Amino acid sequence: MNDTTLTGSDRRAFFRINDRLVMSFVPLTGVEAEQIGNAIIDATPEAGQLTQQMSSIQKSFNHLVDQIGHSDRDIARALRMLDEKVNLLAQNVQLLHTPLNPESAIEVNLSAGGLAFMTDIAFAARSPMEIRMQLLPGGLHIRAIAKVIACDQLIESIQGKSFYLRMAFTHMSDIDRNILVKHTLNRQAEELRNSKQI
Numbered sequence: 001m002n003d004t005t006l007t008g009s010d011r012r013a014f015f016r017i018n019d020r021l022v023m024s025f026v027p028l029t030g031v032e033a034e035q036i037g038n039a040i041i042d043a044t045p046e047a048g049q050l051t052q053q054m055s056s057i058q059k060s061f062n063h064l065v066d067q068i069g070h071s072d073r074d075i076a077r078a079l080r081m082l083d084e085k086v087n088l089l090a091q092n093v094q095l096l097h098t099p100l101n102p103e104s105a106i107e108v109n110l111s112a113g114g115l116a117f118m119t120d121i122a123f124a125a126r127s128p129m130e131i132r133m134q135l136l137p138g139g140l141h142i143r144a145i146a147k148v149i150a151c152d153q154l155i156e157s158i159q160g161k162s163f164y165l166r167m168a169f170t171h172m173s174d175i176d177r178n179i180l181v182k183h184t185l186n187r188q189a190e191e192l193r194n195s196k197q198i
Contacts, residue, residue, distance in 0.1 A: 014111035015184045017191070022105050022134040028145070033128030037145040037171030058175055105136060112180040114146065114168040118161035123151045129167060135183050142180060145171035 069076035146167035
């Protein structure tokens with residue numbers, strides 16, 4: 001699921017968590033959103049030659065592992081574990097080049113279908129945004145195009161922010177979507193473990 005606008009039921013199909021992450025968002029025109037969104041999905045040269053190559057390799061690898069899984073599940077599982085190990089190493093290399101600043105992290109409600117957070121600016125419904133996120137604590141980067149679902153004004157502002165902005169992701173690479181799904185599942189499992197210990 002990548003370049004399609006998610007319906008309400010699709011967005012709810014993903015686990016939602018309350019989380020903290022480092023992020024930025026930039027309002028776009030409809031034309032800009034479509035161009036950048038297509039570059040994100042297709043990993044065209046505009047999005048970087050390395051991204052294009054990685055995306056192509058990952059798709060081929062996933063397809064091959066699925067085929068292997070039909071005849072030998074243990075080998076397929078071992079290959080997936082090896083892939084996760086390589087991804088962890090790549091994350092650490094990425095962190096060296098883009099160190100986190102956890103002090104700039106904000107509270108969000110997050111799923112692989114969209115996100116919501118407090119802001120001090122009102123945005124029109126259906127307006128597109130470019131979203132760049134860095135997940136904590138690992139520092140993985142996610143880039144997506146999102147569309148504003150609603151921007152509700154609160155009766156009282158919270159820490160100087162008077163609007164609750166809700167957005168649905170409309171363009172995201174399969175790799176980034178999978179990263180978000182794994183992140184939200186891991187965080188939910190962590191919360192369940194913590195609640196059992198209390």
